[in-house]
Amino acid sequence: MTPLYRPELRMDGVTVTYNNGHTALSNASFHLCGGTLCALIGMNGSGKSTLFKSILGMVRPAAGTVTLDNLPVADALRKNLIAYVPQAEEVDWSFPVLVRDVVMMGRYGAMSFLRIPSARDKKWVEQALHRVGLWDLRHRQIGELSGGQRKRVFLARALAQQGRVMLLDEPFTGVDVQTEDILIGLLRSLRDQGHLILVASHDLAGIPEYCDRVVMINRTVMAAGPVDTTFTRQNLERVFGGALRLGTLPEHPPTALATTGAGADIGTGNADADVDIDVDVDVDGMKIRP
Numbered sequence: 001m002t003p004l005y006r007p008e009l010r011m012d013g014v015t016v017t018y019n020n021g022h023t024a025l026s027n028a029s030f031h032l033c034g035g036t037l038c039a040l041i042g043m044n045g046s047g048k049s050t051l052f053k054s055i056l057g058m059v060r061p062a063a064g065t066v067t068l069d070n071l072p073v074a075d076a077l078r079k080n081l082i083a084y085v086p087q088a089e090e091v092d093w094s095f096p097v098l099v100r101d102v103v104m105m106g107r108y109g110a111m112s113f114l115r116i117p118s119a120r121d122k123k124w125v126e127q128a129l130h131r132v133g134l135w136d137l138r139h140r141q142i143g144e145l146s147g148g149q150r151k152r153v154f155l156a157r158a159l160a161q162q163g164r165v166m167l168l169d170e171p172f173t174g175v176d177v178q179t180e181d182i183l184i185g186l187l188r189s190l191r192d193q194g195h196l197i198l199v200a201s202h203d204l205a206g207i208p209e210y211c212d213r214v215v216m217i218n219r220t221v222m223a224a225g226p227v228d229t230t231f232t233r234q235n236l237e238r239v240f241g242g243a244l245r246l247g248t249l250p251e252h253p254p255t256a257l258a259t260t261g262a263g264a265d266i267g268t269g270n271a272d273a274d275v276d277i278d279v280d281v282d283v284d285g286m287k288i289r290p
């Protein structure tokens with residue numbers, strides 16, 4: 001049997017400064033391999049979207065590199081290896097386009113400039129729509145969908161793209177529990193097929209259940225590693241900065257912060273980043289106050 005291809009994503013010392021002089025990420029580093037479902041967590045404004053944008057080539061780092069399989073990430077983007085599911089706010093839902101056509105956009109990178117879908121493109125789109133349960137709504141305008149259905153359209157677009165790395169920005173915001181379960185089930189099965197899934201999320205409560213690893217950021221990568229050793233009270237306090245009531249999370253500092261093993265992640269950078277705390281998360285068993 002052919003071994004699964006497992007992409008290897010590496011961010012090394014990335015600093016991003018926007019035109020207004022604001023440094024949103026400073027010396028951020030981590031390393032992730034395929035077959036992983038990883039949460040990217042941090043407060044509002046901590047740099048999660050900026051980190052995604054630097055992987056997607058949408059911002060140019062002032063320093064540092066992002067590579068996939070040891071090649072500059074631009075190569076991987078040209079080969080459509082990286083799929084992106086944006087935050088709902090980034091999409092113009094009034095744009096007159098059908099669900100099916102949005103999902104077909106995932107195939108554009110594989111088409112010629114005339115963008116005439118092949119039978120294979122149509123097959124991927126059909127499969128993706130079935131996988132997210134939107135086949136029956138394929139002829140609907142995207143503006144006529146519910147919040148949960150909207151999330152699923154963009155997940156279907158990413159599935160149709162057949163990218164091996166998938167970046168999802170807040171995929172569970174505003175979706176009901178049933179939709180969240182469907183999305184998590186899908187992400188798990190992609191992980192099991194060797195994909196690398198990185199999910200930016202504010203929803204800390206679900207992370208220990210559905211993720212293998214976590215990258216915690218606050219203008220830099222403050223901690224990264226397996227969930228059971230990294231998603232700890234101490235690290236959450238360092239990253240979120242406020243008073244935490246975290247139920248049964250492990251007390252002791254994770255060794256993963258200081259050590260790396262095969263396929264392990266490396267968290268580095270400024271732990272003293274000065275960030276405006278504008279988050280007030282209140283989720284089952286956890287309360288985080290600035």
Ligand SMILES: Nc1ncnc2c1ncn2[C@@H]1O[C@H](COP(=O)(O)OP(=O)(O)OP(=O)(O)O)[C@@H](O)[C@H]1O
Nearest residue numbers: 018019020022024043044045046047048049050051
């Ligand atoms: N285009 C931009 N120009 C200037 N500053 C920006 C720009 N985009 C983001 N920022 C700033 O960079 C910081 C990081 O923003 P980013 O969107 O990456 O955070 P985030 O963690 O994704 O936040 P949220 O959880 O609210 O989505 C913020 O202080 C933000 O105001």
